Amino acid sequence: xxxxxxxxxxxxxxTAGKRDDFDQxxxxxxxxxxxxxxxxxxxxxxxxxxAVRRYCEExxxxxxxxxxxxxxxxxxxxxxxxxxxxxRQAATRx
Numbered sequence: 001x002x003x004x005x006x007x008x009x010x011x012x013x014x015t016a017g018k019r020d021d022f023d024q025x026x027x028x029x030x031x032x033x034x035x036x037x038x039x040x041x042x043x044x045x046x047x048x049x050x051a052v053r054r055y056c057e058e059x060x061x062x063x064x065x066x067x068x069x070x071x072x073x074x075x076x077x078x079x080x081x082x083x084x085x086x087x088r089q090a091a092t093r094x
Contacts, residue, residue: 009037012046012073019055022047026061029068037069046073 013021025045029035037043045065047053053075056062065072
């Protein structure tokens with residue numbers, strides 16, 4: 001596998017509320033695998049709906065995503081957020 005160099009990675013579920021997107025993300029990024037977002041990169045994970053966010057929270061995904069260095073974004077249309085520009089709204093960290 002070839003290494004990929006990037007300064008930003010963006011993933012999320014669509015507003016249709018696809019939970020399996022985050023199941024797959026958790027499988028790849030689970031902290032047990034030892035993966036971390038490099039210090040020179042940003043990793044955005046955006047929930048398509050609050051129901052998907054709650055689903056992830058109930059399964060412990062939020063803590064795992066934060067542990068690898070992901071920035072969690074509240075539900076909103078990526079186009080309205082200008083796909084992660086300075087106008088984005090970070091999810092409330094509890």
